[in-house]
Amino acid sequence: MGKMHIKVTVNGKQHELLAEPRELLIHVLREELGITGPHIGCETSHCGACTVDMDGKSVKSCTVFAAQANGANITTIEGLGNPDGLHVLQQMFKEHHGLQCGFCTPGMITRAYRFLQENPDPTEEEVRFGMAGNLCRCTGYQNIVKAILAAAAEMNAAKEAAQ
């Protein structure tokens, strides 16, 4: 089969492109759309560096075909915040040293974002279990867990203040 028309919404913006069905979502994002936040770590569905949010689920975009993603609504790290307005999670990763080389960070934060949507007030153990699909070679995870717990506290405080 040749290329097929693919429509995806990424970070609120609609894109239409031609891709072979076998192309992986991570390649479409990085190479066709220039969205290079999600990284390729293992390419074997293990490390979570390629994690994006697709229709409200954290998925490993190295294990999704472009064709499967046709019609999907996707959020990457670029859609969560930017240097002028960091997302609370990005801010807390910075403050709590939740990253060293930063390679795993976009996947970590994108996953943590969905995790906190589902469980806004987690225990440390729940954070560790909820983040089990993301590997980090640098930090030893301690500060990642701290950053996520701190972000949860910040988000809950902001919610309370708004009420």
Add this chain to the structure above:
Amino acid sequence: MIPGTFDYHRPDSVEAAVALLAEHGDEARAIAGGHSLIPMMKLRMAEVQHLVDLQGITDLKGIKVDGGTVTIGAMATQHELIASEALAQAAPIIREAALQIADPQVRYVGTIGGNVANGDPGNDMPGLMQCLDATYVLVGPEGKRDVQARDFYEAAYFTARSDDELLVSIRFTAPKGGYAYEKQKRKIGDYATAAAAVLIAKDGGTCSSASIAMTNLSDTPVWCEAAAEALVGTSLDKAAVDAAVAAMTGAIDPQEDNRGPVDFKKHVAGVVLRRAIERAASRA
């Protein structure tokens, strides 16, 4: 790691999907969550010319608990199995097992249908379905048929399903009594070194019925009637548990691989079965 080229289809009904599978024969494959199939295609261990994506078929979705009967659509994801309160009431062993499968990202997309149809001895659901005595509902060009999970698995990646059949749902009677799914793995997210699914019912202090199935210890799941019989009629004392473990150890046939040598796997199988029996009994 890019798979070979294929034509992509997204049918919106079971009939349309079956027609595609029938038309293209062994060149076609269904794809559910893709988290077993895509890795195999990337390694070029699965060659697929026609990929039939099931995501658009609403009839394959959903979890229903009706009286004592549980029906799960093939496309129900592991995430949905964990989240379903009705299922947790009717068959809590499914949540206990699903939480031990892979990691959160995989569980969002991995389906129960893909897990049981795959035929990989490492998959956790097939043994669990044998323990529950579940029925698989298959639809092909000739119509619908039921196959018991206990009759479904022939060898690694060989099952009773023919290439032009779709697994549409899984049905079982809600179990009574205590339950446990115990899995030993090298790290979180790994397939089992050994896993045990156990159901135990008690009448007073006596075990009145039991079901035991083991995972990743043979080229198919091992539902072990002799191990369960060793428990029935006993108080689940040490002698009975020893007899069950001995019967199970005789029924499994693990192979040496990167999860360890044969003797180690047999040892771990005994450990997980003992733990599962103890936990199931305490809940019965």
